[in-house]
Amino acid sequence: MDNTAADTLIRTHLDFLRRHAPFDRMEADALRFLGERLATAFYPAESEILMPGDGAPNFFYIVHRGKVQARQTGGVAVTEYSTLTLGPGEGFPIGAISAGRPSTNGYLAVEDTYCFQLPAADFLKLQELSPSFQLFCTRYIASLLNQSREQLQVQFSQRAAEQQTMTTPLSGLISKSPVAVAPGLATRAALERMVEAGVGCLAVAGDDGKPVGVLTQSDILKRIVLPGFDLTRPIADVMTAPPHTLNANASAYDAALEMATHGVRHILVVDAEDTLKGVISERDLFALQRIGLRQIRSGIESAADVQALQRASRDIRQLALNLLAQGIGAEQLTQFISALNDALTRRIIELNLDRHDLYGVEYAWLAFGSEGRHEQTLSTDQDNGIIYVLPEWADKEPLKLRLLEFARDVNNDLAACGFPLCEGNIMASNPELCLTFDEWREKFGSWIREPHPEALLNATIFFDYRVLYGDEKLAYTLRHWLLSMTGGNPAFLKAMAANALDVSPPLGKIRDFVTDDDPRHPGTIDLKKFGARLFVDAARVLSLRAGVEATSTAQRLRQAGSRIGMPAEELSAMADGFHFIQLLRLRHQHLDTDHGSSGDNRVKPDDLNELDRRILKEAFRQARKIQLRLKLDYQI
Amino acid sequence: MNWLSRLLPGSGPTLDPALRSALEAIAALPAPDLSRSHYETRYVVVNTETGPMDGGGQRLLAVGAVAINKGLLHPGDAFQARLGSAPANAMAALLKFIAKAPLVVYNAPFNQGTLERAFENNLGSIPPLEWLDLMVLMPSLYPERIAGQARMDAWLGAFGIERLDHRDALLEALAVAQLHQVALARAKQQGLGSPRELLDAQSSRKWLRGS
Numbered sequence: 001m002d003n004t005a006a007d008t009l010i011r012t013h014l015d016f017l018r019r020h021a022p023f024d025r026m027e028a029d030a031l032r033f034l035g036e037r038l039a040t041a042f043y044p045a046e047s048e049i050l051m052p053g054d055g056a057p058n059f060f061y062i063v064h065r066g067k068v069q070a071r072q073t074g075g076v077a078v079t080e081y082s083t084l085t086l087g088p089g090e091g092f093p094i095g096a097i098s099a100g101r102p103s104t105n106g107y108l109a110v111e112d113t114y115c116f117q118l119p120a121a122d123f124l125k126l127q128e129l130s131p132s133f134q135l136f137c138t139r140y141i142a143s144l145l146n147q148s149r150e151q152l153q154v155q156f157s158q159r160a161a162e163q164q165t166m167t168t169p170l171s172g173l174i175s176k177s178p179v180a181v182a183p184g185l186a187t188r189a190a191l192e193r194m195v196e197a198g199v200g201c202l203a204v205a206g207d208d209g210k211p212v213g214v215l216t217q218s219d220i221l222k223r224i225v226l227p228g229f230d231l232t233r234p235i236a237d238v239m240t241a242p243p244h245t246l247n248a249n250a251s252a253y254d255a256a257l258e259m260a261t262h263g264v265r266h267i268l269v270v271d272a273e274d275t276l277k278g279v280i281s282e283r284d285l286f287a288l289q290r291i292g293l294r295q296i297r298s299g300i301e302s303a304a305d306v307q308a309l310q311r312a313s314r315d316i317r318q319l320a321l322n323l324l325a326q327g328i329g330a331e332q333l334t335q336f337i338s339a340l341n342d343a344l345t346r347r348i349i350e351l352n353l354d355r356h357d358l359y360g361v362e363y364a365w366l367a368f369g370s371e372g373r374h375e376q377t378l379s380t381d382q383d384n385g386i387i388y389v390l391p392e393w394a395d396k397e398p399l400k401l402r403l404l405e406f407a408r409d410v411n412n413d414l415a416a417c418g419f420p421l422c423e424g425n426i427m428a429s430n431p432e433l434c435l436t437f438d439e440w441r442e443k444f445g446s447w448i449r450e451p452h453p454e455a456l457l458n459a460t461i462f463f464d465y466r467v468l469y470g471d472e473k474l475a476y477t478l479r480h481w482l483l484s485m486t487g488g489n490p491a492f493l494k495a496m497a498a499n500a501l502d503v504s505p506p507l508g509k510i511r512d513f514v515t516d517d518d519p520r521h522p523g524t525i526d527l528k529k530f531g532a533r534l535f536v537d538a539a540r541v542l543s544l545r546a547g548v549e550a551t552s553t554a555q556r557l558r559q560a561g562s563r564i565g566m567p568a569e570e571l572s573a574m575a576d577g578f579h580f581i582q583l584l585r586l587r588h589q590h591l592d593t594d595h596g597s598s599g600d601n602r603v604k605p606d607d608l609n610e611l612d613r614r615i616l617k618e619a620f621r622q623a624r625k626i627q628l629r630l631k632l633d634y635q636i
Numbered sequence: 637m638n639w640l641s642r643l644l645p646g647s648g649p650t651l652d653p654a655l656r657s658a659l660e661a662i663a664a665l666p667a668p669d670l671s672r673s674h675y676e677t678r679y680v681v682v683n684t685e686t687g688p689m690d691g692g693g694q695r696l697l698a699v700g701a702v703a704i705n706k707g708l709l710h711p712g713d714a715f716q717a718r719l720g721s722a723p724a725n726a727m728a729a730l731l732k733f734i735a736k737a738p739l740v741v742y743n744a745p746f747n748q749g750t751l752e753r754a755f756e757n758n759l760g761s762i763p764p765l766e767w768l769d770l771m772v773l774m775p776s777l778y779p780e781r782i783a784g785q786a787r788m789d790a791w792l793g794a795f796g797i798e799r800l801d802h803r804d805a806l807l808e809a810l811a812v813a814q815l816h817q818v819a820l821a822r823a824k825q826q827g828l829g830s831p832r833e834l835l836d837a838q839s840s841r842k843w844l845r846g847s
């Protein structure tokens with residue numbers, strides 16, 4: 001082999017590369033490495049360069065001359081991406097080759113094209129050699145995340161528009177079956193039925209189900225109470241007849257018009273056969289208007305009872321959907337949800353303090369787990385506890401009993417407002433979790449001293465605590481003590497790291513994703529267990545090691561990661577990956593709760609569109625990256 | 637071995653023993669299977685730099701060569717040499733680089749002629765190599781682009797191939813190599829899938845146009 005000949009040809013490569021980003025900024029050594037390894041291939045116009053069916057790509061391609069088009073090959077066409085054209089200096093497929101999986105795009109030469117080709121193994125080596133190239137690839141992946149987020153926003157605004165505009169058909173607004181009685185029923189019995197069902201409007205319908213009249217709460221005063229109407233007479237004698245009805249296909253706007261025109265607050269909704277289908281109230285139409293953060297907040301703060309808070313809880317869910325529609329990111333969204341849930345919990349606590357006298361007691365209500373991390377999605381059950389100080393003069397048992405009774409009421413009220421009781425009994429009403437400062441310290445300390453599996457599991461839940469109500473100082477002191485214990489305890493951190501590495505990202509070697517083999521949930525991935533938790537657990541280890549007080553995963557990553565010298569770009573790519581998974585979970589839960597079934601975290605990758613699948617893969621790759629960091633740091 | 641036998645003492649220039657054993661080693665290499673596809677073949681594209689000879693005509697000054705292996709042009713698989721004061725060594729090194737691969741030139745009468753003369757003068761005989769001439773092949777492969785024989789510049793221009801330095805034998809070979817990649821893509825489409833088929837087509841008057 002003749003070195004001067006090789007040098008000459010390599011120089012032609014370098015001359016080309018230096019004219020194109022990101023190679024123009026590439027470190028000299030790395031550029032030389034690349035220049036030496038690029039081979040040139042020719043692809044005539046209209047020929048395929050790389051197809052998804054080719055399997056994991058063997059080469060990273062850089063267009064030298066000509067034009068290459070990336071085409072979506074999935075069933076779902078994704079905008080922007082369907083016609084991405086690459087010219088000289090542009091490389092592909094960055095995502096696929098980084099992940100070692102088949103490309104989701106097909107790449108075709110649209111003109112006679114020369115490509116430089118770098119073997120896949122050298123592409124990965126180049127990323128190691130060149131921080132600037134790695135940054136470029138990271139940013140590229142991050143841009144995919146952003147695109148997907150934009151797409152989500154479009155989807156949600158459409159969805160929200162459908163739900164919220166006044167063109168919604170009434171059939172979509174009826175939430176429950178109507179309360180109706182027969183016209184011959186005695187008025188007393190009819191009124192009893194109204195009270196029983198808790199409705200403000202009673203429909204009267206014949207045996208055939210066709211409405212013949214209506215009686216509303218406001219009629220009762222004027223027509224029954226004041227005139228002294230005989231309650232044994234049939235309801236038909238006092239009802240409004242005929243009732244105002246609209247077909248189920250009529251819009252919310254039609255209903256608003258009907259109400260305004262006739263000065264009524266209720267409209268009966270019927271189907272094509274005139275059979276009663278439901279009742280629409282003025283309030284239902286109001287609910288269509290955008291629910292604001294401030295209104296909910298003031299609604300919560302002025303709530304006088306649990307019923308009012310239940311309404312607020314429903315409003316929070318509606319707001320979450322609206323915020324998604326406005327394109328807010330998962331981080332802010334979960335923070336909003338978290339802030340409102342905090343306010344809700346505080347109000348429940350305040351209402352209970354009217355009945356439980358805890359005056360003079362130093363205590364704090366703690367949130368654990370996702371609530372402690374400000375990362376609540378919409379189907380999180382309660383995780384809470386109490387920390388208190390036992391005054392010298394007091395007996396422990398009676399005080400603890402008072403706190404437990406108080407906690408039990410709060411737990412039940414929270415359950416009534418849509419936070420299911422915790423199956424694992426991680427609740428303040430559990431005597432094990434209503435502890436003095438010293439008891440908590442002893443509990444935490446024992447987990448750190450003897451990190452057996454159960455202790456580690458506990459640490460993942462309880463170390464993410466946060467004060468929702470009460471004495472912040474107690475929790476603050478505990479936090480500082482905790483960080484001083486963990487920061488200087490490599491054995492414990494290693495055990496936590498090993499625990500965090502227990503579950504790997506569900507990326508397949510052959511298929512894109514490894515889905516659950518549980519026969520009850522075929523083809524699904526649990527995005528909590530196999531997605532969000534990978535980030536959460538790793539970020540926790542970093543924060544305990546670096547002494548970071550924040551409990552939210554993104555903040556932990558950013559603060560702890562930068563303290564231990566991880567590049568900011570890398571950290572934000574990881575945070576983006578985490579948020580994307582959270583966004584998918586939120587979306588999934590929204591769609592599910594809208595259909596009435598309980599929201600879970602099981603997502604079918606096959607149901608995702610092409611782009612989401614791609615991003616999800618990139619997000620899992622970020623999880624793998626942060627896990628790799630733990631593996632290296634702790635030699636696991 | 638027949639051509640090597642002519643390198644015996646007395647039949648040409650005297651070769652030193654090291655050179656002779658090097659040539660023997662090259663001759664002993666297995667011949668490539670020319671019936672395999674282009675994309676399993678190693679081609680060597682050669683180009684010459686010449687200067688005027690005392691008695692008229694052109695004399696080989698330098699040679700540049702670039703391999704296309706399995707369709708790919710790799711910078712590490714390239715060769716250049718000036719004949720200078722040790723022309724036999726240069727020509728032997730070229731033979732070693734070629735390693736019996738089919739050769740590609742633009743304008744065989746000139747390049748092949750010059751190289752064969754240099755082999756004969758310096759090594760005592762002409763090695764039996766297979767030659768493809770793009771000047772002949774291109775008009776038949778891409779009749780819609782340029783009908784009839786044309787200068788190399790015309791073909792390079794037609795495919796947007798940069799000509800970096802036409803005085804440099806190696807860079808010139810690089811340009812011809814890129815042209816050969818273009819030729820291979822079309823040859824494959826036309827059912828001429830192997831070097832053997834391309835060589836046969838080249839010698840068939842019926843297939844050739846404009847020659």
